[in-house]
Amino acid sequence: MKKEITIYDLAEKLNISATTVSRGLQNHPAINKNTKKKIFDLAKELGYQSNKFASNLRKQKTHTIGVIVPRLNSLFMSSVLSGIEKVVNNAGYNLIISQSFEQEEKEKKNALTMFNNRVDALIVSLSYDSSDFSHFNNFINKEIPIIFFDRVTDSLPATKVVIDNFKAGYDATMHLIEQNCKSIMHITGNLTRNVYKDRYEGYRKALADRNIPFSEDLFITNDLSEQEIYNAVTHNILKRKQLPDGLFATNDSAAAYALMLFKEAGLRVPEDIAIVGFNNDFISKVTEPAITTINYPGNEMGENVARILINHLDGEGDLSVTSTVILNSELIVRGSSLKK
Amino acid sequence: MKKEITIYDLAEKLNISATTVSRGLQNHPAINKNTKKKIFDLAKELGYQSNKFASNLRKQKTHTIGVIVPRLNSLFMSSVLSGIEKVVNNAGYNLIISQSFEQEEKEKKNALTMFNNRVDALIVSLSYDSSDFSHFNNFINKEIPIIFFDRVTDSLPATKVVIDNFKAGYDATMHLIEQNCKSIMHITGNLTRNVYKDRYEGYRKALADRNIPFSEDLFITNDLSEQEIYNAVTHNILKRKQLPDGLFATNDSAAAYALMLFKEAGLRVPEDIAIVGFNNDFISKVTEPAITTINYPGNEMGENVARILINHLDGEGDLSVTSTVILNSELIVRGSSLKK
DNA sequence: AATATTATTGCAATCGGTTGCAGTAATTTT
DNA sequence: AAAATTACTGCAACCGATTGCAATAATATT
Incomplete structure (x- = not known):
């Protein structure tokens, strides 16, 4: 296992503090342009990769969105995911995708995994027979946004994207x-x-x-x-x-x-x-x-779901306002x- | 946002050290049975959830396996994934699944994301036209195991699972x-x-x-x-x-x-x-x-891939030995x- | 030229678990 | 009863990035 390169390595090589390196990498406005350039160049040269765990631990935010769907093997689902992924990626978020295989039991497990992984938000299409939704309480209590699409429920206070x-x-x-x-x-x-x-x-x-x-x-x-x-x-x-x-x-x-x-x-x-x-x-x-x-409209549905969510996470929209979005089908x- | 419960909270309430709590939760043999019980009981009562970031940061291991496939929308692929997930879940690992949509470009991006997420291993079925495999070098350099299935390549030193x-x-x-x-x-x-x-x-x-x-x-x-x-x-x-x-x-x-x-x-x-x-x-x-x-045999292929990988990660097998597994088709x- | 303002940078604490090593108490051996 | 083991427990450093606050240097204002 080769050693990881950290901001401390960069800092040492450049004779500046790790603080400056960290800020430089984030394009912080207080850092001098030349310094930034030096940092970026060296980072690239050494193949530096930010350690997400350290970052997430400190920031208490993961930039990761969880998705739970019943199954992945339909054109519809893969279109939705494709739409979600496109929007979410552009916004700099990662996705963790999991399948419930149409079983409430598995859905519960997946939800718990997502929760433990500290996703910033959850996107869900319910399994075939989920009727008890207690596995989402964790999220609701911690005010982690949940958004449902296609297979939704009215029992939970969450935004929904559906067709008519x-x-x-x-x-x-x-x-x-x-x-x-x-x-x-x-x-x-x-x-x-x-x-x-x-x-x-x-x-x-x-x-x-x-x-x-x-x-x-x-x-x-x-x-x-x-x-x-x-x-x-x-x-x-x-x-x-x-x-x-x-x-x-x-x-x-x-x-x-x-x-x-x-x-x-x-x-x-x-x-x-x-x-x-x-x-x-x-x-x-x-x-x-x-x-x-x-x-x-799978793609459209996915993009809508993702866009609403991202707006909310970035503080530009409010999930509680847009409570149900209905798309056209034909x-x-x-x-x-x-x-x- | 409700505050998180940490091992320090548990430690304080129980009047013991965080070290003991940590060890207790991991079932460390040196910890007294009664102490363990107290720890587990309180953890459960307070709804304690281990913070993976802190843990991963310290342990330098994520217990997460990345999967990159061309597309998810075929029965074959979802069977494979289903097989992988089953084995991997039982072994206590998480999965991050992503699609290359048959494009080398996307495959490269996905590989980088996986790398940044510090997956412990990577499972890949190549996109339609990938011919340059430099995006896997990161993994090889860091000795992160890669295993290919179905769409494989001989250009890289990695285990493969295929049909004939x-x-x-x-x-x-x-x-x-x-x-x-x-x-x-x-x-x-x-x-x-x-x-x-x-x-x-x-x-x-x-x-x-x-x-x-x-x-x-x-x-x-x-x-x-x-x-x-x-x-x-x-x-x-x-x-x-x-x-x-x-x-x-x-x-x-x-x-x-x-x-x-x-x-x-x-x-x-x-x-x-x-x-x-x-x-x-x-x-x-x-x-x-x-x-x-x-x-x-999608399911079987998935299970094989996962099993070989888990054995390797748990130190019971060696990827370099089993270099190609061929399954039957009919x-x-x-x-x-x-x-x- | 003295003072105020702005631009840059760094110190040190922090996020929450994990672990090597040492310390103490309890039990066993001689 | 002294010495040696064994059973537990805790101290303190560490993983790597982030950030409030302070410090210094550079530039502008009067």
Whole structure:
């Protein structure tokens, strides 16, 4: 292990104090231009790297932002992260990213890790079934800002960035109705999660607006895993005497998988059953037919989240003011729903 | 901002020294059992949290491992990460994950960030076009272990965990040959990257073994973006007088997209053109027909990487000994290639 | 030329744990 | 009962950067 170069080494070599070196490196206005130059030059020459631990310890600030998301493996999530990272990096902050794998237990663990790592702020999209939020109390007590996106909760006093899931659900359903669907199923996740609840309510509202009675029978919630989608389609939908003629699935993977299973069972899409998904993941483009879906502005969402947070941290904005930001989403019509 | 509780607070309340508190919390054998109990109880009661910065500063060890991957949005990558995280967490280490977005420039930045954050070790899968590896010199000079997986390089003295891409490429191609394909295209990435190079060589070997001449004309490399795949298929493949009857694509997204474009152009898969992908991503299951692919043991790869690393860090293994670990992969035959 | 102002720099304490070494008390050995 | 071990505990230095305050040098003002 080679020895580290510290500001003391620089100071000694330049015959000045460590104080001056420290200030010089931070571009402190009181330090002479020439001195600064000498410091920077030597620092570069020796490959000096500031020791963050010493700095953080002293400053009681880490310049690190924690992110907890359910999973990383979707186009949507990686777009969000990409947006967050861009903004946050430009502002000179670091990111620690972790996944809850959709489990409350893991989310709690991650939150604790973040807390121990003294993140300056936390960005969260909740796991599938988190219902107890006590793991965020640490942060709230210490007044460390938390900002939620997409999967949010109203139980905590925190800023939220979301799309209008109600409207998206409404649009998706209305589109199916306009394609002449009479019996529209909806497969979605746990209704305690805002995104699913809101989409569901949009679905109900669209039905109601067109006087189509809602039927419990056409509504399925599960954990959206491959297995559960399989079960829902083969053991439930395909076993019916009266098959539905429309399906609104709450994500594109589910829609794509259902589409495949329908075709395997000999159904025609969209003639026999029209399908709308959600997210505009790449997968929705390569099925046959391609899947009508809701485009979700991941990048924009990420950038918004990060920008609000940075403004707050830099003292230029106030999180408590902007309490909910709603972004636009849009229906993208493709073959899976176009009965023409 | 509430004040932090430190070992000094605990020490004062218990009328013992901070030294004893520190040792007690670390379960140091020299500390009396009762004293330890008192310390732990009070720590718990007051919600004490160790300050990592102070600790890291003193110990010169962070218990943090950095991970740099090209992208997070594939099933393969998230499986790998999941595997890494599991092992690493159990060993009491933290993870910092970052994406290079397939760009050398970003990879360099990420590496520097990791270095400044004083990670104890680095796990890397190279970006698409990294060819200069000087950003890893910092680590090598300081003897911070680096371990590569999947996208690796022979230019650096580091342990690597990979699959046998040569064999996988060979198997994929041989499978197409056995389906009676005579004119097999191969679309892949930059040949400076080991994974693509090895698959390509497997492809060539399979052709050679069956006396099929290799034709430059049937071989395309590009950056594997949606746009480039589109270009390759529509402006190149579909413009030919003599269409190929087999396609071996280096990932499932490309295979799925090509499949869709072929069908749009009126070709039948697999009758007119048989397709084999790579990775066994979810997308390969939902196309029509489903795509024959190579199953890549992501989880296993992640666990292996992490385990080797942890053993090394804990002083029980030596990275320089195990220099390359090769995992098994397997061909999964589906409809896209089965001419029967 | 004496005084005030501004520009630079450095001293020393501080952030919160960790650890080598020494010290004291308790227990064992001879 | 004296000597040797063993069991605990604490002192004080240290990790490397930051910062309030004081000090000195340089320049401006009257």
